Amino acid sequence: MGLTWTSFIGILFVLFQLYGTGVFAYQSQSNLSGKFDAVAPSFELTAMPIFLPTTTITTSTTSTLPPVPTSTVVPSETTLPVESFVPSETTLPPVIDPTMVEQSVAAVSRVTKASQGDVIGRIMAPSIGLDKFIVEGAGATDLRSAIGRYRGTAFIGDKGNVALAGHRTTYGAPFGRIGDLLPGDKINILTPVGTAIYEVLDPVVASKLWAGTVREIGGGYSIVGPSDEFVLADVGDNRLTLTACHPRFSAEERIVVVAQLIGEPFAMLNPEFGKSIAQITTPSTLANGEAATAPVDPSLNPIVSEIDPSFNVVEAPKVIQTLQVSLNGLPNQIAPSIVFALLTLVVMTAIAAASEKFGRLRAYIFGSVPFFIVLWFFFRNLELLLPAY
Known part of the structure; x- marks a missing residue:
């Protein structure tokens, strides 16, 4: 009977890992969906300029013009002066949109100052049906709820190498099909500061700096060892690195897919962006210590609070999380x-x-x-x- 019970419990445990953990993952994704909707501002708004558009006011003045000369004037008629409206334009200087500044500061902080476990994005790869939320950190707890960003790698949409980890077998297997990604496939990631679009690279090109260390190359992926941390390193380009255990039901190796950022990195993640906003929104000081103000219509320029110039200083963790951290119990x-x-x-x-x-x-x-x-x-x-x- 002991053997029967043991076999029965063993089979149930395998089923629990394959399907039962998926229930927890589904619940976690539902919770993260609400949190992401709550913290993500309008993407159209964050893409707008910090300034409100330059305002041009058109006014009209009345002027009296002399009568139009005529060759023949009927004595019984009276010619009156002609009145016309002459338009004049007054251009007001651009003013700061305080709502935009506040949204930008909040959005950048949610990316650069996220705590471990915070939802930071949503990844979508249409070619393999991937649509999951991303959390900060790639620890055991993090990956049991979502795809995780290795802390210490680049921010999503920023310069450098942003590395993500996900399970292939348990907890809904979010990275179960990353081996089916092919060069040219698009990967879209929504974040509080915008949408980053990546394109899968040919693994031969992506791994050219790893010569001699790649164990296998497939259509759009590479296979490396479980301790080959070089896949998380910054190699000078702007890339996205997806990692997962390989083969399925095993952690003997790692499968890696690399994608290139399309376009320029997010300007809002550049530390200079924060400094420029602080300079714009912080009033200059006169010799008497009073704040200097520009002669702008107060109704068009609401009060904007001072912003700490360091609000957007990128302070990534000193130590990069290793590939092993995504596996540990x-x-x-x-x-x-x-x-x-x-x-x-x-x-x-x-x-x-x-x-x-x-x-x-x-x-x-x-x-x-x-x-x-x-x-x-x-x-x-x-x-x-x-x-x-």
Whole structure:
């Protein structure tokens, strides 16, 4: 009976990893969807200039012109002066849009100052049906809820190499089909500061700096070792690197897909952008210590608060998260796993004893509910303890 129970529980655990973890991933993605919608401003708004458009006011003045000369004037008629309206234009200097400044500051902060586990983007690769949210960090907890950004790599849409990790087998397998990506396929990533578009590179070109270290090259991917951290390094271009365990159900190797950023990096992620905004919105000071103000119509230039010039200083973590961090389990799950394993054993023993006294059918009917409840918690804690693929 022991072997039967062990085999039965083993099969259930495999099914739990393949499908049960997908339930948690689905719930996490639903929660992240609401959070992303709440923190992501209008993409059209963040792409607009900081300044309101230059305002031109057209006014009209009345002037009296002399009568139009005529060759023949009828004595009985009176010729009156002709009045005309002469337009004149007054151009007001451009003014700062305070709403735009506030939106920009908030959007940049959500990218550059995100805490681990915060939702930072949404990745879509139409060719493989990928549409998932991205969180900050590629630790075990992070990847059990979403795709994660290796902390210390570039920001999405910024200069350098932004690296993302995801599971191929468990937790909904968000990167289950990245091996099907081909050169030229587009990958779109929505972020609080805009949408970054990447194009998958030929793996031969993408891995030319890794000569001698790539184990295998496929249509749009490369296979490297589990400790080949060079795939996370900045190689001088603006790229996106997707990583996952390989082969499926194993962490023996890593599959890597590289894509090139189309267009220029986001200007809002450039530290100079923050400095320029601070200079614009911080009033200059006169010799007497008072703030200098321009003679602009107050109704067109609402009060704009001063902005710290350092608000957009990019302070990436000093240490880059390694490929291994995306695989590690959670050591703090050892004790709960042991507790629920013992509880499962107790329930199994009780069912076995009840089957001898009341019959197997009755014992299984009344014992199945507590058995599966305890087993569910045991699987949940054990899965968190073990590496996820």
